[in-house]
Amino acid sequence: MERKNAWKKYSKEQKEAVFAFGEEYKKFISECKTERECVTELIAQAKAAGFEDLNEVVEKGRTIKAGDKLYAENMGKTLALFVIGRQPLEKGMNILGAHIDSPRLDLKQVPLYEDTELAMLDTHYYGGVKKYQWVALPLALHGVVVKKDGTKVMVNIGEKETDPVFGISDLLVHLAAEQLEKKASKVIDGENLDLLVGSIPWTSEEEKEKAKEAVKANVLNILKEQYNIEEEDFLSAEIEVVPAGRARDYGLDRSMIMGYGHDDRVCAYPSFAAILEAGECEKTSVCLLVDKEEIGSVGATGMKSKFFSYLVAEILEAMGGYSQVIFNRCMSHSKVLSSDVSAAYDPLYASVMEKRNCAYFGNGLVFNKYTGSRGKSGSNDANPEYMAELRKIMDDNGVYFQTSELGKVDQGGGGTIAYILANYNMSVIDSGVAVLNMHAPWEIISKADLYEAKLGYTAFLKEA
Numbered sequence: 001m002e003r004k005n006a007w008k009k010y011s012k013e014q015k016e017a018v019f020a021f022g023e024e025y026k027k028f029i030s031e032c033k034t035e036r037e038c039v040t041e042l043i044a045q046a047k048a049a050g051f052e053d054l055n056e057v058v059e060k061g062r063t064i065k066a067g068d069k070l071y072a073e074n075m076g077k078t079l080a081l082f083v084i085g086r087q088p089l090e091k092g093m094n095i096l097g098a099h100i101d102s103p104r105l106d107l108k109q110v111p112l113y114e115d116t117e118l119a120m121l122d123t124h125y126y127g128g129v130k131k132y133q134w135v136a137l138p139l140a141l142h143g144v145v146v147k148k149d150g151t152k153v154m155v156n157i158g159e160k161e162t163d164p165v166f167g168i169s170d171l172l173v174h175l176a177a178e179q180l181e182k183k184a185s186k187v188i189d190g191e192n193l194d195l196l197v198g199s200i201p202w203t204s205e206e207e208k209e210k211a212k213e214a215v216k217a218n219v220l221n222i223l224k225e226q227y228n229i230e231e232e233d234f235l236s237a238e239i240e241v242v243p244a245g246r247a248r249d250y251g252l253d254r255s256m257i258m259g260y261g262h263d264d265r266v267c268a269y270p271s272f273a274a275i276l277e278a279g280e281c282e283k284t285s286v287c288l289l290v291d292k293e294e295i296g297s298v299g300a301t302g303m304k305s306k307f308f309s310y311l312v313a314e315i316l317e318a319m320g321g322y323s324q325v326i327f328n329r330c331m332s333h334s335k336v337l338s339s340d341v342s343a344a345y346d347p348l349y350a351s352v353m354e355k356r357n358c359a360y361f362g363n364g365l366v367f368n369k370y371t372g373s374r375g376k377s378g379s380n381d382a383n384p385e386y387m388a389e390l391r392k393i394m395d396d397n398g399v400y401f402q403t404s405e406l407g408k409v410d411q412g413g414g415g416t417i418a419y420i421l422a423n424y425n426m427s428v429i430d431s432g433v434a435v436l437n438m439h440a441p442w443e444i445i446s447k448a449d450l451y452e453a454k455l456g457y458t459a460f461l462k463e464a
Helices: 012-031 035-048 054-059 214-227 231-236 262-278 307-318 324-332 347-352 384-396 418-422 447-463
Strands: 069-074 078-083 093-099 104-115 118-126 139-146 152-157 195-198 237-243 248-250 256-259 284-290 335-339 365-368 401-403 427-432 443-446
Touching: 012 035, 012 248, 012 256, 012 262, 012 447, 035 069, 035 078, 035 139, 035 262, 035 284, 054 069, 054 307, 069 307, 078 262, 078 307, 093 262, 093 418, 093 447, 104 139, 104 214, 104 231, 118 214, 118 237, 139 231, 195 214, 231 237, 256 447, 262 284, 262 335, 262 427, 262 443, 262 447, 307 324, 335 418, 335 447, 365 384, 365 447, 384 427, 384 447, 418 427, 427 447, 443 447
Parallel strands: 093 284, 093 335, 335 427, 365 401
Antiparallel strands: 069 078, 078 284, 104 118, 104 237, 118 195, 139 152, 139 237, 248 256, 256 443, 365 427
16 A cells, blocks of 8 residues: 655645644653653643633532533643533543653652762663663653652752753673673663762761761752752652753754653644644543553553543533433543554664554554554454544545554564553544654654644544
């Protein structure tokens, strides 16, 4: 089958729109490197676009009606946005579901220690990472420290030009004979992914004799002076270690973007943009951005949480029509694009790809009828009737799209949130943007694919 490159269809004005949207997205992923930062920023944008807090609407006892724009957040790490449609909610919703967590390193609860007059922070990696990719890089600290009195101290160190950065050391090649004989999975041990954060000992005359670990004491003094953080406050902290630096244009033609967290913010951001752009539609539009996908969608902020179903029940109640039967109808009549990234074809690693059934840069929005691994294990496998409907929507709206699966059958695989929403009997398919270097600290996407994703998601909300 012929594959179409989206760059070839753009007029001068359309190409300018592609690059302009790329600039918006670069700003977003440069400034929002954690789930909390994403939720905070998108709520601010949603409020500016006229969205109201669902909890406040419910508390006031207001009736929810067509045209209302609502949002709800969960523990600062999950966000749902609704634009109530003209049809009754029991007719179903059109849902764009994506995740906003990304592979990274997390500080342990007791992270700070000193070894040979070097202060270190102990970490635990999060999600599927190649551990050797995280050494010898400039890294930043993002997150929150919650003190016993409930005070929250936001942490963001390493992004400004005047900030220090941190890093994990690697073994010099001159002494790496044994290391180089190891398998890639063993080259760097998880327990050795510790950050170097200081080397100056405490110098206060009255206290330096008391400090057995003087460098650690000095780091604690800095944290106290600059952030009012005590060592025990790490017990109630959530601090993530991420690559330091902003997203950048990639390639001489600036057609691509290099950034941290494309998986899956490259789907989350156009999903958010689409619900703003689509406005009021026949069916209720939903943008659902969840946490914990990289570790199985577990916990209160993951897709397996009851949070989303509770929200739908609240909306039905506020519309005067809640019952278990109506709730069931609403959920089972809904349609979903489970917006997650796909592996882009890389000619350097062609052996793991099957060329007829993989995603290519510049060919537009990607649909994965199924994911899973090997024998489709753990997969949602979309119905052909639903795929046919989506083909028509995309073609009618001039959206370039492609179909893909995640590599050759026996090479591995992966999963998304699709199967969880499908448990409600919804029509669900995986769709998203192709990514190179997936799960590496710096990933690559095509600006054309990002733009086609926004166009496709907008068309879906309006016409599905």
